[in-house]
Amino acid sequence: MTQNAGDENAETDVTEAANANASASADAEPAADEGTSMEEIVADLDQELTATKDKWLRAVAELDNYKKRVKRDIDDAVFRARKSLLGDFLPTVDNLERALTLTKSNEELAKGIKMVSSEFIKALAKHGIEPVPSVGHAFNPAIHEALQQMPSDKYAPGIVTIEYEKGFRFNDRLLRAARVIVASPDSTGTEGVSSEAEQAN
Numbered sequence: 001m002t003q004n005a006g007d008e009n010a011e012t013d014v015t016e017a018a019n020a021n022a023s024a025s026a027d028a029e030p031a032a033d034e035g036t037s038m039e040e041i042v043a044d045l046d047q048e049l050t051a052t053k054d055k056w057l058r059a060v061a062e063l064d065n066y067k068k069r070v071k072r073d074i075d076d077a078v079f080r081a082r083k084s085l086l087g088d089f090l091p092t093v094d095n096l097e098r099a100l101t102l103t104k105s106n107e108e109l110a111k112g113i114k115m116v117s118s119e120f121i122k123a124l125a126k127h128g129i130e131p132v133p134s135v136g137h138a139f140n141p142a143i144h145e146a147l148q149q150m151p152s153d154k155y156a157p158g159i160v161t162i163e164y165e166k167g168f169r170f171n172d173r174l175l176r177a178a179r180v181i182v183a184s185p186d187s188t189g190t191e192g193v194s195s196e197a198e199q200a201n
Helices: 002-102 107-125 197-199
Strands: 129-131 144-150 161-163 168-169 172-174 178-183
Touching: 002 107, 002 168, 002 172, 107 129, 144 161
Parallel strands: 144 178
Antiparallel strands: 129 168, 161 178, 168 172
């Protein structure tokens, strides 16, 4: 009888130990599952952050392009308005230049016409409109319209010798090309600013 009681107690101890081990294993499994779940959450958050950053960079780029496009449109509109306005006023400048040429014998009259012409040019300059360089400068097809070539004993070949109509530009954009006469290749003169010298400046 005593031996059976001992056996029962031993079996009870083994059963309790087995139950304890099973309980410990069960407690350990959720911990492993919880660790995997946290990694997935971090990975998902990292993907969302990357996607959000990409959207933000695209939005910034689109905004920058929009600003540039609006500025370009405004600049074009201002340029067209100035060009249209200049078309109405330039004949006045041309006529003053012609009158100045015809009145060189009358010093006082020539002085008055030159003063009016200078004031007009200054008024245009206040709005960013300036004459393009011509006489004494190298012929530049980007700003000059050559009417013809003539030999010159004063200017070197390729240099503008006479300006028939002033050319004008607004900032770096040409409004009207200057109509000029250019020293021909057989010119014997030496004066004038060469195209290389102008580019260096």
